[in-house]
Amino acid sequence: MTTRLNPYLGFKDNAREAMTFYQTVFGGELALSTFGEFQASEDPAEKEKIMHGMLTTDSGLVLMGADTPNSxxxxxxxxxxxxxxxxxxxxxxxxxxxxxxxxTVTVPLERAPWGDTFGMCTDGFGVAWLVNIAGAQQQEAQP
Structure with a gap:
């Protein structure tokens, strides 16, 4: 896999609905993961909220999105x-x-619950960035 650059949209409690809508617009395969699946929130109200959604089309379009945690x-x-x-x-x-x-680093670049290395930062121009390094390569690099 080559490095990909794509938009990541934030929603407030309606990421599932929004990402499903975008799938009807663009087609493709939609993968959704909840906060509960990865124990990524201690707030029981966030258990079914979308922690990560990814729509990938046959033509190569990728759109990601998630619900914004209450915190x-x-x-x-x-x-x-x-x-x-x-x-x-x-x-x-x-x-x-x-x-x-x-x-400013908002989430340090470190091992995430899903096995990848992940971090979030806002650059000097105020643009928010997410960086995700696939876990398979890291596992192969370990002795």
């Missing part, structure tokens, strides 16, 4: 991020260092 602010109009994902750990860590170096 994070949600402001319509500011509810987007740009996601970098792939398997090239060196390349992605380099992007992370440059993007986070001029801004």
């Amino acid at each position: 994070m602010s949600y402001t319509p109009g500011d509810n987007y991020s740009v996601s970098l994902s792939g398997e090239d750990e060196g390349e992605l860590r380099g992007f992370w260092e440059k993007l986070s170096g001029s801004g």
Whole structure:
């Protein structure tokens, strides 16, 4: 897998509905994971909310989205991020260092419950970034 750059949309309690709608618009395969599946929230009200949604079309379009946790602010109009994902750990860590170096780390780049390395930051221009390094390569690199 090469490194991909795609939009990541934030929603407030309606990510499942929104991502399902986008699937009717663009077609493709929709994968949805809840906060409950990964024990990613201690708030029982968030158990069924979407922690990560990914729509992938046959033509190569990728759109991601999730519900904004209650612990994070949600402001319509500011509810987007740009996601970098792939398997090239060196390349992605380099992007992370440059993007986070001029801004603020909101989630440190570290092992995530789903097995990948994941982090979130806002760069010096106020753009929110998500970086996800696929876990398979990391597992192969371990002795």
